[in-house]
Amino acid sequence: MAKTSHATGLHRASLAKLNELDAALELMYYGWRGMTLEADAYLAKQGLSRPHHRILYVVARRPDIAIGALIEILGISKQAVNRPLNLLLERKLLTSKRSPEQHRSKLLRLTEAGRRVEQRASDHERNVMREAFDRVGASGAAGWMGVMEAIADNN
Template sequence: MDKGNPAFELPAVERAGMRELHPLDGALVLMHFAFRGLVLQADRYLEKHGLSRVHHRILYVLARADGISVGGLLETLGISKQALHRPMKYLQENGYVVAQRDAIEHRVKLLRLTPKGARMERTASDFERAAMESALGKMSSSDQKAWREVMIALARQA
């Protein structure tokens, strides 16, 4: 007998008594809990160092776009200056990030990770890579391809 949508059989979902109200609710529940599973260990590590998910997002981008401008970072993250101000200030004051004026456009600040910031980003991202590798390792290559296609389609909407 069909028990219904397996997304609603996840322990946390069952404990909360959640129910499906729309055919796509299962996909949304899975996306939510999958993301939580992906970042769980990284978030625990970050928390031990006084950092949060938003700090990691900033460090992650800076590690991959060394010397990005503040404006470029805002655009990449899709956030406002106000939303960036507090976490960026914390990262700078605690030695994770440095900001330097652009040699040509003096009004532009370029952001870089310090060695401490690079270590923090790498360790937190290693936890996420391990979770991703574990999950993808249980899938066939065609299933992995299908998953990537869904993720790309969703990411293009951002």
């Protein structure tokens, strides 16, 4: 039995539309929350949160990434990355070593424990994406990817 969407009725009934694109904005906000809900609950049980997962996600895909490059990819300040990064290092979910080429630069890598945490949190999100893509079919998924790529081009 196909799931029915509760999102449209909830958002349209509860918030006044001040602009023709408000419904799209609301779906973006609530869609993000829906995608990250289970992952965030899992992370909270680990004593972690969304910023920790973002760091783990990037480092998993760019082993030996310099902290400066991580900051650039995440689009956040050095101050914003400092606290979650230090916790991940303290919890031994990441390792840090000096770059052999640039001694002032530190390179980050996931530990096995960090890989497991990142994979489980991302699996929760991938499952939500998979279910959504299954619901809308290949053309709906392709349309969504096109919209998200256009939005991401603003970075």
